[in-house]
Amino acid sequence: MASNQAWPSASLVGKRILLGVSAGIAAYKSAQIVRLIKQAGGEVRVVMTDGAQAFITPLTLQALSGEAVRTSLLDPAAEAGMGHIELARWADALLVAPATADLIARLVHGLADDLLTTLSLACEAPRLIAPAMNQAMWRHPASRRNASLLGEDGWQVIGPAAGEQACGDVGPGRMSEPEAIVEALARRLAPPTTTPRPRAVITAGPTREALDPVRYLSNHSSGKMGYALAATAVEAGFDTTLISGPVNLATPPGVTRLDVESALEMHEQALRLAPKAALFIGCAAVADYRAEHAAEHKLKKVDEGDTLTLTLTKNPDIIAAVAALEPGERPFVVGFAAETRDVSRYATDKLARKNLDLVVANDVARQGLGFGSDDNAAMLFWRTPAGIESLDAKAQPKRALARLIIDHALSLTVNPDGAAP
Incomplete structure (x- = not known):
């Protein structure tokens, strides 16, 4: 192994990141995502759905990002200058984390009924999304199909991870950790390199x-x-x-x-x-x-004796x-x-x-x-x-x-x- 190997620092210096937050319990992790983007040298502006505000306040994300948080498509002051289009043009990348099953379904069908979905259609920069939902919801064929369709539409799907969930279930569907999400974002925006990785x-x-x-x-x-x-x-x-x-x-x-x-x-x-x-x-x-010889057909219980020798x-x-x-x-x-x-x-x-x-x-x-x-x-x-x-x-x-x-x-x-x- 190379003797100078070390943990890389996710670099987002000079990058402008638009972070979308939807209505899942994992929204509390969005605060850490904002902090990590700032620590990596990036600028970040936050857009929240109405439901997301039930899990984390806009004021929290505003304090961490140093930018006003946008929550409404019909904000007269912002939209006077076509604010949602300007936001889409401003971004070097759009990151949605967490993304609920509902939001993913709406994105797949091209709906634009709030600020975040509208921005998602208008944004031509790289788009990344981190699903977060109950394990049964994630396993449902509709959710898996929708995530696959997002990939076909050019979204980079990050995760989800597996583990214990807020509802007490255990399984896949939990949002990837903020560090992994920001690392994926940094890799997506990194300039091409010809240096092979170990x-x-x-x-x-x-x-x-x-x-x-x-x-x-x-x-x-x-x-x-x-x-x-x-x-x-x-x-x-x-x-x-x-x-x-x-x-x-x-x-x-x-x-x-x-x-x-x-x-x-x-x-x-x-x-x-x-x-x-x-x-x-x-x-x-x-x-x-391992078995010295695996049986070609199912082993049957025999009437003689109570043991089986393998x-x-x-x-x-x-x-x-x-x-x-x-x-x-x-x-x-x-x-x-x-x-x-x-x-x-x-x-x-x-x-x-x-x-x-x-x-x-x-x-x-x-x-x-x-x-x-x-x-x-x-x-x-x-x-x-x-x-x-x-x-x-x-x-x-x-x-x-x-x-x-x-x-x-x-x-x-x-x-x-x-x-x-």
């Missing part, structure tokens, strides 16, 4: 090992940690490929996703891509064993195979250790035995953390000339932990002696 390859989710055409061996991995790492790697400037087992998660913006089922399929893709990568993170919960054979060790690549092909290798006891002992053993650069170990027996949850806690282990060092990462959202992990991996490539960042 590549990251990340495995995520479980594998399924077939026993017969209808049964398989698997585990409880949801893939959330791996998907958080993939989204964070994109934000860190990596050209990111995600090798994913079967999960119910949306692909993070900017990530190339390869879907696999079995450990053998994941092994094949990992060894194909790892030699081209600067960073490899093995976050998938790969099954250690012959299993060991799957290839993906992370060890990547770590064993020749120096010219070997990326910086990060492994995960999901344990239920003696976490430190097993993690340090894995670090040495598999020749890894960094091990992220977590206790999956802890309630509310690890498999299926939105939060995680972990310990990071790495080697130095003085011995093995560690860092205790307390319970935090998986996106925050993902950034800590990738930050730490980058710091170790800059400082191979292993001083903690």
Whole structure:
């Protein structure tokens, strides 16, 4: 990995951003989007729908942006000079965040019955939109169809992310985090570059090992940690490929996703891509064993006896195979250790035995953390000339932990002696 790799700063210097806010609970995050655009050097003006004002006040966004907030198409003072057209011409980009299911449907059909939809039709600058809705609404065929149609109309759809929602549901539909949205905006407006980005390859989710055409061996991995790492790697400037087992998660913006089922399929893709990568993170919960011979037809229950004997054979060790690549092909290798006891002992053993650069170990027996949850806690282990060092990462959202992990991996490539960042 390049020794000067570091987190890029999203630059919007001199860019004029029109931010549309619609009526979703995620509107409270719009304040942070305004702050991040300003911090990146951009100007921002805000347009709110009537419903959005029930979730966050125009005064809040006015104070943060330093500009008057527009809320009405029929504002005589503003429209005296065709204000909505002037706003559309002023913008270098239009960003709508959050975008409700209702607003997306109206945009798809070209309605112009309020200021925001009118601006969306009049604006010829790049247009980006961040959906935010209940997971059942997002899964509905109409919502998915509308989001696809927006893409065909030239909108860049950011997210949505998956996780716990305000209503208590868990699933895809939550608005992407403000940092990811502003990063996507900055990339969209960045001048073209011929400098290739370093590549990251990340495995995520479980594998399924077939026993017969209808049964398989698997585990409880949801893939959330791996998907958080993939989204964070994109934000860190990596050209990111995600090798994913079967999960119910949306692909993070900017990530190339390869879907696999079995450990053998994941092994094949990992060894194909790892030699081209600067960073490899093995976050998938790969099954250690598979059936020696998967049955061609469904296994039937037999009348004699109460047991069934299966012959299993060991799957290839993906992370060890990547770590064993020749120096010219070997990326910086990060492994995960999901344990239920003696976490430190097993993690340090894995670090040495598999020749890894960094091990992220977590206790999956802890309630509310690890498999299926939105939060995680972990310990990071790495080697130095003085011995093995560690860092205790307390319970935090998986996106925050993902950034800590990738930050730490980058710091170790800059400082191979292993001083903690």
